[in-house]
Amino acid sequence: MNSLWPPHYKIRRSKRAKNMSLRIYSGSGLEVVIPDRKRSFDVMAFLNENREWVEKQAAKFQIDLREDNKQCLPSTLELRAINKAIDIIYRPIESSVCVSSKCTKDKIIFYGAITDFSVCVPTITKWLKKQAKIILGNSLNELSTQYHLPFRKLSIRAQKTVWGSCTAKKDIQLNYKILFLPENLARYILIHELCHTVHLNHSISFWKMVACVIPDYRAQVKSLKTADQFIPRWLS
Numbered sequence: 001m002n003s004l005w006p007p008h009y010k011i012r013r014s015k016r017a018k019n020m021s022l023r024i025y026s027g028s029g030l031e032v033v034i035p036d037r038k039r040s041f042d043v044m045a046f047l048n049e050n051r052e053w054v055e056k057q058a059a060k061f062q063i064d065l066r067e068d069n070k071q072c073l074p075s076t077l078e079l080r081a082i083n084k085a086i087d088i089i090y091r092p093i094e095s096s097v098c099v100s101s102k103c104t105k106d107k108i109i110f111y112g113a114i115t116d117f118s119v120c121v122p123t124i125t126k127w128l129k130k131q132a133k134i135i136l137g138n139s140l141n142e143l144s145t146q147y148h149l150p151f152r153k154l155s156i157r158a159q160k161t162v163w164g165s166c167t168a169k170k171d172i173q174l175n176y177k178i179l180f181l182p183e184n185l186a187r188y189i190l191i192h193e194l195c196h197t198v199h200l201n202h203s204i205s206f207w208k209m210v211a212c213v214i215p216d217y218r219a220q221v222k223s224l225k226t227a228d229q230f231i232p233r234w235l236s
Contacts, residue, residue, distance in 0.1 A: 006047055007054065007065030020046050024057045025233040030065060061233060074117070077108075077124070079179045080230060081186035082135055088124070090114050103127045121234060125158070125176075132156045132176035140172065140190050147213060149194040163189045163224070166196035180230045188220035 009030040020038070023031040032043055047054065058065050077086040087107040096112035101123045103109075108127060110120050133156045144150055152170040159165075164174045172193045178186050191213050199206035210217045 005051065006044060007058075009043070009047070011043065022047075022050055022054060024054070024061065024063060029063065030054065030058075063233075074232065074234070077128075077180075077232075078230075079131075080182045081179045083183065088120075105131075117234065125235070128179060129156050129158070129176045132174065132179055136174050136176075136178060136186075136190070139187070140174075140194070143187075143190055144194055147191075147194065149197055151194065151197050163227075164193045166193045166200065168200055170197045172197075177231050177235065180232070181227055182230070185220060185223055185227060188214055188217060188224075 007030050009032050011032050011034060013036045014033050015036045017033050017035045019035065021033045023033060025031065032046065054065070057063075075088055077088065079086060089107060089109045091109060091111045092114050093112050099110055099112040099114055099119050101108060101110050101120070103123070108124060110123070114120070133154070136156070137154050140151070140154055150170070151166070151172050153172070155171065155173050156176050157173050158177075159173075159175045162175065163178060164172065166172050174189070174193070178189055181189075192210060195206055195209045195213075198209060207217070214220060
């Protein structure tokens, strides 16, 4: 990608960050994350040191760093797990200084001073988690009953590196981003965690149980390695 240098970027301070880092999102472009306690920093020097990575990632996700992407407002959420598209509607109000929203099962509407999509993300994330508790919860209950694999309770999380987990008490945690995955991958993850209610490991016995339900589970495991492609960059 022939991007101009330096690219457009925005700075975000983080209480959790220990070092400076870079993020690229399709919805808001390049972001420089800076530890909250770090008072002295040189963004340009940091960008120059990481120029190869920035341009490689921008090309990978087809993001044009020559443009200010803050006006790039996604119009839909593709929930592949249930084969459904959710409309995102924006209704700017010039006289307003804040942003409000209305959420239904089929759409999310934002009103007010919508100048940067980042102000909409918390609302969408909250809505997705609520939907995940209902949708994934219903699917998990059905599969649990069908295959006689009871669990104790379900919680929805926003894990960065895992799709789900199961405790010794048979409590299952699922990543709300599963909603964006194709139906076969979403089903595999749920079956995977239900099998952990019997085998809390990845032993031969565990995989045999998974195979009884999903004979081609190896293909699902392989597909999950590149499943991030289904997740909107602004949620990463």
